[in-house]
Every structure is written in structure tokens, then in C-alpha cells.
Amino acid sequence: MTRNPLMFAGAVTAVLALLLHAVSPARAELRIDITRGKVEPMPIAIPAFSGSGGDENQTGQEIAGVISADLERSGLFRPLDPRSFIQNVSATDAQPRFGDWRQINAQGLVTGTVLTQGDGRLRVESRLWDVFAEQQLSGFGYTTTRQNWRRIAHIIADEIYKRITGEDGYFDTRIVYIAEAGSQAKRTKRLAIMDQDGANNRFLTDGRALVLTPRFSPTVQEITYLSYANGTPRVYLFNIDTGQQEVVGDFPGMTFAPRFSPDGNRVVMSRAENGVSNLYSLDLRTRQPTRLTTSQAIDTSPCFAPDGSKIVFNSDRGGSQQLYIMGANGGEARRISFGSGKYGTPVWSPRGDQIAFTKIDGGSFFIGVMHPDGSGERLLTRDFLVEGPTWAPNGRVLMYFRQSPSDSRGYGGSARLYSIDLTGSNQREVTTPQDASDPAWSPLLR
Amino acid sequence: MSVATAETGVTHEPTVPEQTSDGVAPRGVALSVALHLVLGTVFILGLPRLFAPPIPEELPVAVQLVTIAPETRATRPNPNAPRPNAKPDPPVADAPVTKPEPEPPVPAPVPPPSAETPLPPELVKPPEPKPAPPLPVLKPEPKPEPPKPTEKVEVPRPKEKPEPPQQMAKNESKAEQKKYDPGQFEALLKNLAAQPSAPSPDAPPQRPRVASAKPSSQPRAPLGSQLSASEMDMVREQIARCWNVPAGARDAKDLVVEIKVVVDPDGMVRQATIVDQTRLGGDPFFRAAAESARRAFFNPLCRPLHLPPEKYAIWKDLVVDFSPKDIL
Numbered sequence: 001m002t003r004n005p006l007m008f009a010g011a012v013t014a015v016l017a018l019l020l021h022a023v024s025p026a027r028a029e030l031r032i033d034i035t036r037g038k039v040e041p042m043p044i045a046i047p048a049f050s051g052s053g054g055d056e057n058q059t060g061q062e063i064a065g066v067i068s069a070d071l072e073r074s075g076l077f078r079p080l081d082p083r084s085f086i087q088n089v090s091a092t093d094a095q096p097r098f099g100d101w102r103q104i105n106a107q108g109l110v111t112g113t114v115l116t117q118g119d120g121r122l123r124v125e126s127r128l129w130d131v132f133a134e135q136q137l138s139g140f141g142y143t144t145t146r147q148n149w150r151r152i153a154h155i156i157a158d159e160i161y162k163r164i165t166g167e168d169g170y171f172d173t174r175i176v177y178i179a180e181a182g183s184q185a186k187r188t189k190r191l192a193i194m195d196q197d198g199a200n201n202r203f204l205t206d207g208r209a210l211v212l213t214p215r216f217s218p219t220v221q222e223i224t225y226l227s228y229a230n231g232t233p234r235v236y237l238f239n240i241d242t243g244q245q246e247v248v249g250d251f252p253g254m255t256f257a258p259r260f261s262p263d264g265n266r267v268v269m270s271r272a273e274n275g276v277s278n279l280y281s282l283d284l285r286t287r288q289p290t291r292l293t294t295s296q297a298i299d300t301s302p303c304f305a306p307d308g309s310k311i312v313f314n315s316d317r318g319g320s321q322q323l324y325i326m327g328a329n330g331g332e333a334r335r336i337s338f339g340s341g342k343y344g345t346p347v348w349s350p351r352g353d354q355i356a357f358t359k360i361d362g363g364s365f366f367i368g369v370m371h372p373d374g375s376g377e378r379l380l381t382r383d384f385l386v387e388g389p390t391w392a393p394n395g396r397v398l399m400y401f402r403q404s405p406s407d408s409r410g411y412g413g414s415a416r417l418y419s420i421d422l423t424g425s426n427q428r429e430v431t432t433p434q435d436a437s438d439p440a441w442s443p444l445l446r
Numbered sequence: 447m448s449v450a451t452a453e454t455g456v457t458h459e460p461t462v463p464e465q466t467s468d469g470v471a472p473r474g475v476a477l478s479v480a481l482h483l484v485l486g487t488v489f490i491l492g493l494p495r496l497f498a499p500p501i502p503e504e505l506p507v508a509v510q511l512v513t514i515a516p517e518t519r520a521t522r523p524n525p526n527a528p529r530p531n532a533k534p535d536p537p538v539a540d541a542p543v544t545k546p547e548p549e550p551p552v553p554a555p556v557p558p559p560s561a562e563t564p565l566p567p568e569l570v571k572p573p574e575p576k577p578a579p580p581l582p583v584l585k586p587e588p589k590p591e592p593p594k595p596t597e598k599v600e601v602p603r604p605k606e607k608p609e610p611p612q613q614m615a616k617n618e619s620k621a622e623q624k625k626y627d628p629g630q631f632e633a634l635l636k637n638l639a640a641q642p643s644a645p646s647p648d649a650p651p652q653r654p655r656v657a658s659a660k661p662s663s664q665p666r667a668p669l670g671s672q673l674s675a676s677e678m679d680m681v682r683e684q685i686a687r688c689w690n691v692p693a694g695a696r697d698a699k700d701l702v703v704e705i706k707v708v709v710d711p712d713g714m715v716r717q718a719t720i721v722d723q724t725r726l727g728g729d730p731f732f733r734a735a736a737e738s739a740r741r742a743f744f745n746p747l748c749r750p751l752h753l754p755p756e757k758y759a760i761w762k763d764l765v766v767d768f769s770p771k772d773i774l
Contacts (some may be wrong), residue, residue, distance in 0.1 A: 029706075029763040029764060029765045030673065030686070030760055030761050030763070030764050031764075031766075031767065032678070032681065032682055032764060032766045032767070033682075033766075033767045033769065034682060034684045034685050034686055034689060034739075034742075034766060034767065034768045034769070035769050035770075036685050036689075037690065037691035037742075037768070037770065038687060038689065038690060039689065039690075039691050040690065042690055081720065093586070102746070105746070107741060107745075130741065132741045132744030132745060133737075133740065133741060133744060137737075164692070164738075165692050165734050166692060166729075166730045166731030166732070166733060166735065166736060167730075167731065167734075168735030172727030225493065252571070311574070324708045347466075366638065378637035379637055379638040380637075380638065381638070382638050424637065424638075425749070440561070
């Protein structure tokens, strides 16, 4: 009696299921899952920006060249050879002839105009087109002085990068580094700054005092670094606008390995005393120092997490040099590196998901990355000496320096800057007029 | 009811009381249940192997732990690096030309014109590039397609059957074994330490085809009126070749882009619409991925799609899910 209704319900359900099953093919669309794709640079056409005459056309061509070079260097784009272009774009106003661009297999197209305004300044307008979809993806316009055209080009390249990849760009940035010259015995080291692509190189110090480990403030107007200006190595601040230098904190003894906090209000550094080094932070507004570690070891190379809550550093407190993480105000430290060899100069990625480091193992140097919990260690590059990783502001690209000895004993040779993609591909030299070491990448300038 | 079962010791068996209450011979039922239980136990546990020799104990295998090889591959090009161009960038260790360029016109990349000309040193602080209010649309586009939402893309098709795509597909097939091996994406993340286990381009480890195993890929239809597994694989492969993945991005794992596609009988995609329009507006990474996925259908390599013409009724409306989860 109680079973019959149950049986009936069961039968009805079964019939319904069968019916549904039979009916569904008529309505269901065919579904296809794609979980693979190709990872290769996007072919993009960047014809010279058009102007109404001599100077404008020249600038338009140069802007397109800088955009091309920026995008190409990222490894994610493949600018097409202008000689292959079929359409001669003359004005951005007209819609491009997409067929012409499809034919040379351009997926993206960048067009632009350069116009001199009444006040002598340049008005640069640019559009990004999806050639396959035949639609405009974005358009932007900027006004600036004529000599500032490179920044406009970098900013446009950033916009294109962001629109196509979904991530922020890093082209409108600078690098501060140590320019080296002279023989090994009489080496001069100067603070230098340049655009991310190597242009606009400029020396900030005269080379009389040895300088090391420059770091950008988040505000981009200040650099902190180590200088032997008065014989003792001390941490200094350098204001790029005014050229002014000052010692950070009035500590006895030597201080080194400085780095700004993400808000720019503090500098963390190492201070050596009685054969041990401990970490200190200094509030730049109150000039009040705080001691962060009290170990009988060498604690150094502190670096804040992008949210300012933690500090990663390296220490030999456990016997060998390893990476540790602690709260931003000190406290207990947790070791995160457990591979073979020694780990140093940890740098937290601006997007927070990775920590880059230098590793010494088996007589070689490596640049690697790991997650902040110590997992997922990957070594990206190796050489006789690779050191000093620094992140592009989007956390996608690393720069470091590489020194190759000129003789078998490891002496001589030159130091050069290189950049590499987080995936470990696209390793490239960053050209500098002299030998270069200790690069530090600025945040986006805007 | 429990009279008979008491002796068999299975009084707790819940099905027994019900059956006995129906008046079936209680003793027989109990016996049957008991025997079934025994049979079931034997089935689950297996017959005792009284005379089988004892299983030899696993001997520990000696493994030598080797530290990272002192030989580097840092200067070797990543075999699967996503950079096909062999631009002679000065002393760069990375010019992986693993991928023969399939497209007919392979223009060399732009030589950076005047890229390195340093400006006069007084450019200490860049004045004001003053990003003027970015014009979202510089000027009203002379492309009035008012009835259609912007996301629906119609591509005018070439009048005649395009020869080039065919040819490209042919070229492609030569290169594709090397180019689109499934291990490619693991290799994307280069790790010197793990290099020995990195897949070589020639012998890609066959990774389980997640997608093809999914039942959702198969239309529920009587046999014969659906795409066969190989037909499905073929079009899947083809679309994968047309999809330029935005790689290396954060949170790519959680991303699925659903695209509704309307296909013409000749295999040409007439319309490709991104389904999740709300996320399209708010999430730049989703937008980048979604647009890259939609672009796949307008890639010459996917025009036309390789689908069996006689089954047009099945594939004239497609839903394609793109997910880079296997990639990073």
C-alpha cells in the first residue's frame, strides 16, 4: 500500500527522464570545451602616426617606433614590419580597411595622429583596433610638450598592453641603477637613472663616493641607497627633483640594504653592530627608528609585502643564509626557503603573489621566484653572477644584473642589466652606456 | 518475524522484517538473505587465497638525490617559449624559433627606429605629459551598426571561397605537431631546477585530455546525429590553434569564457557573442581573455571551421567554453 505510490512516483520520474533525454538534443546547442590555446605574441601593426607635415610626421614615426619597441620587448606582441603594410593610413578618423590588415595577418592595429596646437604643444591621439572583429578597442589622446613625445609613446604602449592583456603595463617607468666604469682596481660607481627602455640615461652622482643598492620610493621622486660618502657606509635619500642628499637616521655604525615601505613613509634597512646585523625601520616623518629583529645573526635585505603587512628578509640565524617572513613590526619570523644552497635579496612582487630572490648553489648564482609561503620555487636564470632582482610594477617582468668574468679566475668582465619574463622566457639585455648593476624599477610614473 | 532470523544472527538486517510481514516463508527468506550476505562478502573481499604464496614485501628502491645540475640552460632558448620571432636583439639568450611561422606573410619585426636615442640630459623630471582625459571614443565612429550590441561581431566574408586559409591550414598541419603539443604550457613556466623533467618539444607527454572526457562536450543525441569523437577533436584542435591565450596572468585558473557562436553552412562563423556581458564590463582581465577567445573565430585559420557539412543542423549553433585553466 505504501509502496504503490512510491513505485508510481518512481515510474513517472523514469518516464520524465526518458522524455527529457529524448527531447534534449533538439534544443541543446553543441558545446565545445577549449582548454588549450597557443601562447605566442600577438601580431600587431603599428604604422607611423600621421601628421600634417614635416615635424609632425617625423614625431609620428618616432612615436610609432617607440610603441613598437616597447610592445615587442614585452614578448607578448609581434609588431609587423611596416614594409608589409598594404594600407597607408593617413588619418585616424577614417576607419581602417580591415581586409588589408587581415591579409598581412595583423590581429591588432594601432593608428594615430600628431597635431601641433596653437600653443606649440603636441596633441597625440591614438586608437587600437581589433582587426578580426573590425571594431575599435580603445582610443586615447594626450597633450604634451614636443620634447616629451617619448613618454606619450610609452603611455600609449601601456594602454595597448593593458587593453590586450588585461594587466597594467610597465613602459612608462624608469630604472635607477649603478653605472660602473674604470678598471677593477679603480672602479667608479655612480647613481644613474634612465627610462625603462634605456633612453634618457642620466647620472645622478659624480662617482667620488661608492654607491650601492638604490631603491625607488613609491612616489618616484626619491631614491634611497647606500653610499660611502663619509667613509662609512650609510643609507641616504636622494631627491631626484632637487638633487639633494641626506643620511637616513642618525644611527651609529653602518647601515645598509635600505628599502621603502609601500606607502613611502618608512625605510627598512639593516644595521651592523658588534658583528651581527639587525633590521630597523625608520619613520621618515618622525625620524623615529624601530628595531625589528634582535638576533645574534646577520639579518639583512628586508623588503615589505605590497600591502605593507609583512617583511621578507634573509638571515643566517638557522646556520645558512635563508629567507624569512615576519610581521611589519617585527616579531617571530618564519623560514620560507628550504631548497639547497643559500638564498638572498628577496623582493616581494608588486602584485603580491611571488617573491623573487638570488640563490647561490653549486658555485652558481640563480634568480628565482617562489610563493610567499615558500612553495612553487622556480629558478629563472643562472650564471657566474646574477644578482639584485627587481620587479616591473605589474609584477610580470623582472630585471637583474649579470656579471660575466673575462678570465678563468673570475676577474674582470662586465656587468649588464637584463630583463626576463616571470615565465622564464624572453630574457633580454637592457642597453646602458656603461657597465651597470643593482637595477631598481620605478612604479608607473603617473 | 525475528523468530527465524535469531539463529542466523542477522536480526539487524532491515530488509528482513519487511519481507516476512508479507507472509513469505520466513525461514527461506532468512536463509536467502544470509546466503546473499555471504555471497556479497565474498564478492567484496574476494576468496581467501589459502595456498597463494605470500606477497613479497616491497623492497626499498635506492634513489640518488641529485642537486641541480651545474650545467645551465639559462642561455638556451626555452624550447617552447612563446616568442616566435628571431629578432636579433643584441646579446640576448633567448630567440626561440621553435615555431615555424605558419602564416604566409611573415614580416620581420620592426627594427626599433630611433629607440635608443638618448635625449638631452635636462630631462630630469618629465614635465607634464598630462594625460588629457582619455577619449573613450575619439570621434563618433563612422560605423553605424545600431541594432547590434558592440559585442556581436559580424565579419564580412570574402566573396569567394578563400584559398589562403586552406593553404595556411596545410602549412599549419606540418608545423602543428611541434607547435601545439599539449605539454607546451607547462613549459611556458621555465624552471631551471626542474628542467630535466621539462617536456621536450619532440616528445610531449600526453596529458589527459580533460576536455574530451567531458560529457558536456557531447550532445545528447542518438548516435549518427551527433559529432563523432574525432570530428569533435578536430574542431577542438582547430579552435585551440586560433586562440591566442593571454598567458601568465593572475587568476587565469578560475576563468571560463563562454561564447555563443552562429555558424554558416560553409563553416564560416557569422556571429560570436560573449555570453557574460556584465563581467565583460567590469573585469579587465576577463575582457582581455574573452576578446582573445572571440578573436579565435575570426582568425583565418578558423575560417572555415572544419565541421562535417552533413551535420550542419547540429553545429549551426555552438557554445564554446574557453578556459585557460590547463595553461597556468
